[in-house]
Amino acid sequence: MSPVSSLSGKTAIVTGSNSGIGLGIVWELARVGADVVLNSFTNRDEDHALAARIADETGVSARYIKADMSDGNECRSLIEQAGVCDILINNAGIQHVSPIDQFPVDKWDAIIAINMNSAFHTTAAALPKMRAAGWGRIVNIASAHGLTASPYKAAYVTAKHGIVGMTKTVALETAQEHITANAICPGYVLTPLVEAQIPNTMAEYEMSREDVIKNVLLARQPSKEFATIAQIGGTTVFLCSETAAQITGTTISLDGGWTAL
Numbered sequence: 704m705s706p707v708s709s710l711s712g713k714t715a716i717v718t719g720s721n722s723g724i725g726l727g728i729v730w731e732l733a734r735v736g737a738d739v740v741l742n743s744f745t746n747r748d749e750d751h752a753l754a755a756r757i758a759d760e761t762g763v764s765a766r767y768i769k770a771d772m773s774d775g776n777e778c779r780s781l782i783e784q785a786g787v788c789d790i791l792i793n794n795a796g797i798q799h800v801s802p803i804d805q806f807p808v809d810k811w812d813a814i815i816a817i818n819m820n821s822a823f824h825t826t827a828a829a830l831p832k833m834r835a836a837g838w839g840r841i842v843n844i845a846s847a848h849g850l851t852a853s854p855y856k857a858a859y860v861t862a863k864h865g866i867v868g869m870t871k872t873v874a875l876e877t878a879q880e881h882i883t884a885n886a887i888c889p890g891y892v893l894t895p896l897v898e899a900q901i902p903n904t905m906a907e908y909e910m911s912r913e914d915v916i917k918n919v920l921l922a923r924q925p926s927k928e929f930a931t932i933a934q935i936g937g938t939t940v941f942l943c944s945e946t947a948a949q950i951t952g953t954t955i956s957l958d959g960g961w962t963a964l
């Protein structure tokens with residue numbers, strides 16, 4: 704059996720997928736034949752144009768649905784509007800860096816809502832559809848910060864540890880239903896989320912961009928290379944394949960050895 708079978712006939716919903724890792728996952732799923740639903744809270748013409756381009760280039764059906772992942776009702780509405788949900792990728796995420804005693808409450812609430820609570824709501828809405836179809840795949844994009852901590856990232860580390868725990872629980876609740884739930888734990892990937900952390904770090908440590916990348920961002924990533932969006936997309940496709948049917952309730956790290964330290 705090919706490690707990556709076709710996902711033709713399956714519909715995948717990827718939260719937070721108009722940029723970065725989510726968009727890369729959409730492309731990889733579409734390339735192996737899955738119909739895809741893109742999501743963000745923006746609802747711009749270019750979001751819909753992105754879906755049209757993916758459909759044109761891959762031949763699958765691709766739609767964009769606006770839903771704000773900080774709002775539980777909108778999370779559930781995304782799944783209902785999509786109609787079908789064979790594959791659910793919980794990817795939407797934001798970051799804020801601050802000592803915990805100065806951590807802005809609104810940032811804490813937003814990170815917990817978008818990075819963790821959204822996956823509860825989408826999973827709850829998607830499971831009846833997967834059960835009706837007799838098959839399902841849930842892939843939660845966690846982080847190395849779902850397995851280990853860094854200072855000043857209290858909300859992010861809390862949310863990512865939470866989503867790893869939720870992944871295990873969902874796997875146990877669906878273990879006999881041909882539904883799997885797993886979490887991917889990337890180390891640093893050069894996306895807009897990480898780009899946004901570079902200028903402040905350069906100013907804080909009076910470092911060049913290159914030094915920030917090597918000595919701060921990749922300080923704990925032994926390979927000294929970023930994980931790539933394509934690698935995360937490919938791992939997601941693998942977890943959706945029949946080869947991975949007995950992989951459930953676990954984490955896969957793409958972190959260049961970070962969590963081996």
Ligand code: NAD
Nearest residue numbers: 719720721722723724743744771772796846891892894896
């Ligand atoms: P990104 O900023 O490029 O993408 C984030 C996505 O989430 C965007 O599509 C954005 O539109 C969407 N989003 C943000 N707030 C939203 C909301 N309220 N409702 C709906 N969508 C919303 O960042 P990324 O690096 O691609 O991050 C994607 C995921 O990967 C996140 O969960 C992040 O924690 C995780 N991750 C990233 C890295 C990294 O180094 N980049 C490492 C580990 C894990």
